[in-house]
Amino acid sequence: MRNAFSNALVTAAEANDRILLLTGDHGYALFDDFRHRCPGQYINAGIAEQNMIGVAAGLAKSGFHPVVYALSAFVPIRVLEQIKLDICCEELPVLFIGDGAGVVYSTLGVSHQSTEDIAALRAVPQVRILSPGDAHEMKAAMELAFATPAPIYLRMGKSDLGVVHTSPPQLAWGRLLSVRSGSGPLVFIATGSMLNLAVTLAQEWPGSAVWSAPSLKPLEIESVVSACSPHRVVVTLEEHNIIGGLGGAVAEILSQEHPLPVCRIGVPDQYSELCGSYAYLMREHGLDLDSVRVKVQAFTKKHPIT
Template identity: 60%
Template sequence: MRSAFSKALVEAAQNDKRVLLLTGDHGYALFDEFRRSCPDQYINAGIAEQNMVGVAAGLAKAGFRPVVYGLSAFVPVRVLEQIKIDVCYEKLPVIFTGDGAGLVYSTLGTSHQSFEDIACLRAVPHIDILSPCDAHELTACMRSAFAQAGPVYMRMGKADLGAVHEALPDLECGKLLRVLDGDHPVTLVATGSMVKAAQTLGRELGASVWSAPWIKPLDTTQLSSIAAGTRAIITLEEHSVVGGLGGAVLEALAEAGPRPVLRVGIGEQFSLTCGSHAHAMREHRIDLESVRQRIAPFVAKWQAA
């Protein structure tokens, strides 16, 4: 998925000289091709992320299309105030990319893990939030981000889980993408790295599965239509259950017509142990087997209803 990001970024920069990449001293190997192809469009702002966002805002006001890259623990979390005031307040077309979202940087501990990034930004006006699940969605998300007139945040999680889509999806603002059809009374809605798990669970249950590459805004009309065709919904995300996809779905359905929603994500805890990404997923009970156990009572209840 990260290679798809690099390819999409190079393509955008070659087609538009206004596209500039700003990085906070990260991603050297990731941007080798960008620096070879577009050396004059690459800015290493150093380990000064707050200043980097201010620079990007100034460049956007001067007519450029800045892409700000960092680890999601730092972009957007460390620079939330600068995103809010320097960029969103003026509705500037800056694209923020947060790499390693969720628990990807598991071995580096809480300081580098980021499962609150969506929640931080959902309350900030004028910024869209994208969360692709595979390389196809990421390419579509990058194209959509450059098509927006205002700020966009795109989170990138675990990159090597395999393809969900067979081809580039037709991505529309706020809309979910159908991953799997099914006739089970419970429907799964997932985002980012958890779409792959949802796909596996959907096949086991015979349930419909939807991917949410666009977290903000959400198309309430489409979501209401999906809800009308099911008894209950399960959301899955490598993010806190507070303020993420599950919260967005709950809020939308509460206004449009309620459906029971089970939110599967990270609970009220930091990582307490150190290990691989798989280890961290197990610790927070969002690995496939743990999710299977967590949703079983909910699935049984609504299957019998």
């Protein structure tokens, strides 16, 4: 997925010298290719994220298309106010890349983990949020982002979980993406790193449908309702706090438009307590396959599907 990101970025920047990459002194190996092929379009803004967002605003106002790269723990969380006032209030074309979203930096602790970024940005008017689920979605998401002159946050989470699609899908703002069709009682909607697990888990409930949510904002009412209405229980999956993310967005729509029980799978409202591998922390937060299976089973007992 990181290769797909890097390739898409280099391809876009080579074709358009108005694209400038700003990094907050992050991306050590990730940008080797970019620095080699587009050296004049690379700006290391130093370990100073607040200023970096303001500089991106100034560059966007003077005709450039800045891409701001940082860990998602810092952009958007550390600089939420700069994103709101300097970028979004003026609807400036700035693409934010939040890398390491979720608990990717499992051994580094809470400072480098990001499970609140979607919730924080969903309440900021004008910003769009992309959360690709595999390398093919990443390529399509980058192309969609560069074709859209607006504030966009692209959330890049755990990147080595394998692909779900066989080729880059056609993405559209606000639309869920069908991964597996089915008319059974369950529908799974997953975003980012949880897409792969959703596809695996759904096989245990024959006939289940699986959708990916690469566009978290906007998220169209019609798309969510048409994906969910043929089913009796909705399961959402995300590597993000269960408050304010994909599950929250789906529940908000369904509660008004087509009430259905929504089982929100995500990080409970808590911080990572201990150090450990990515797999360890995913277990700690109940996001490994076994834990999610148990949660879905319990939910379907409470809300029978037969």
